Amino acid sequence: MTEDLIEPLQPQVRSSIPEYLTKKEIKALMGVVDKEIGMHYIRNKALVHLILYTGMRLKEIINLNWDDICFEKNIIWVISKKTGTKRAVPVNEDLKKVLLAHRADSLPGKNEAVFSGIHSQRLGVPSINRIIRDYAEKAGIKRSINFSVLRRTAIVLMVYSGMQFLNVCKVLGYRYNGPLKTF
Numbered sequence: 001m002t003e004d005l006i007e008p009l010q011p012q013v014r015s016s017i018p019e020y021l022t023k024k025e026i027k028a029l030m031g032v033v034d035k036e037i038g039m040h041y042i043r044n045k046a047l048v049h050l051i052l053y054t055g056m057r058l059k060e061i062i063n064l065n066w067d068d069i070c071f072e073k074n075i076i077w078v079i080s081k082k083t084g085t086k087r088a089v090p091v092n093e094d095l096k097k098v099l100l101a102h103r104a105d106s107l108p109g110k111n112e113a114v115f116s117g118i119h120s121q122r123l124g125v126p127s128i129n130r131i132i133r134d135y136a137e138k139a140g141i142k143r144s145i146n147f148s149v150l151r152r153t154a155i156v157l158m159v160y161s162g163m164q165f166l167n168v169c170k171v172l173g174y175r176y177n178g179p180l181k182t183f
Contacts, residue, residue, distance in 0.1 A: 020149060032139040056076070066114055
């Protein structure tokens with residue numbers, strides 16, 4: 001009779017700490033990004049800076065338009081596709097300079113998307129991850145790096161810079177702090 005009993009499910013416990021870049025890896029990555037030359041280097045530099053300085057979600061970056069960025073107020077307005085609500089993501093001076101250089105280089109009158117490719121189509125997930133992997137490889141980072149690792153790095157940087165935990169949640173678009181408990 002006891003063989004017929006079903007064992008209760010055990011709650012899943014995360015066994016590992018989320019992956020993010022070390023200070024040394026950030027320095028190496030940004031060294032490569034900031035010294036890069038060639039086709040799309042200004043766009044790619046703006047992309048990596050945006051991820052590390054804001055922690056925006058991948059789809060938010062893909063869908064970002066030039067008119068979502070208010071350079072006068074140093075804010076990026078992120079509009080939720082689900083709810084239509086807006087949230088303000090702060091832009092620091094370093095990021096602002098990089099974005100302004102990218103805007104001047106990308107001729108925004110041609111394309112409303114901040115990050116687009118050769119045929120004026122928005123960059124997709126594979127392209128963004130390839131850009132990140134290529135930079136990580138050039139920086140000598142041996143492990144696999146993708147968008148998620150950079151976003152988690154941005155979160156860690158926000159927390160360690162002294163930003164209030166609830167403000168980190170707001171900037172990232174979390175309505176509650178559950179996703180950040182591992183940090």
